[in-house]
Amino acid sequence: MRCPVELRIKPLGLFALALLLLGISLGVTRLLNRGVASAENAPRSGSNGVRGGGEVLLVTSKTKKDWLQTEIEKFNAKNQGRLTVKVEFLETRDALQEILNGKVKPALWAPSSPIWTSRLGEAWSVGHGGKKLLSVSDPATFRIYLRTPMVILTTKEKAPALRAILGGSDPWNGLRGLNTGSRSVPWGTFKYTYADPLNANSGFLTLGMILADYGQRTQPSVDLKIVAESDGFKSFVRDLNTKLVYDEPSRKGSSDLFKAFLADPNRYDFITTYESNAIGAAEKNPELAVIYPMPTAVAEQSVVL
16 A cells, blocks of 8 residues: 655645635635624533533534444443443534534534644634633643545546546646546546535645645745645646536535445545545445545544543
């Protein structure tokens, strides 16, 4: 298996760049205007961080549901009578808004990226006179528990053709060729997608990979923020969007997109997703295949008290 190369962009810079890229390219800038929802509704019943009887509420994204539910059941069985963990699955951006609005009050939050943890802390502090809600500098209250690279998930039938185009050292130029018609696939019509970068860590990591690769190839000595605003990069990303499918699963985020692809692998020719999910899916379904773009980006999963 090819060894992934970690993307050398600071997390907060990558988050800012992803937002910038959306304004440039995706045609979904309406999402940028989606401010924090008003706090008209009271917190959901029972959504207190530490509840009576030693119950603790953990909020996390649906991407982790398959394996996390099993681990929580093991933990609760082992600690019966002392401590019980309850889990509520909310996509990361929705969870951030609901925590800020007081509609959900977890003791533990496991977002799709540590970037969201930092954003929650900053936004909370601004809205509460400088008070701190959490600390990402204290290892007793903040942990990275998983690092997994981004990969391309496709079918075994399509993998040879796509690997020849996307599996080398210049994957995004190859993808541009598929979008503009200078390259083709044996099955004719080409279509692909990745999760909405404003709702999904996997989406803005995909954009980050594209930007990092473009910058390294065209302007290696120029700051990536400047590269992102260049006409050349705007044109490059517009070309990449020609065959991009922006449908309901891709809008909802990583988990919904991943499940949509598993339910119908012919819905898209490929998606970008986490290696941890893709490898597990390929083990269960021998008709699926994984391709590693080079370089890739490493997604970090965290939990904060």
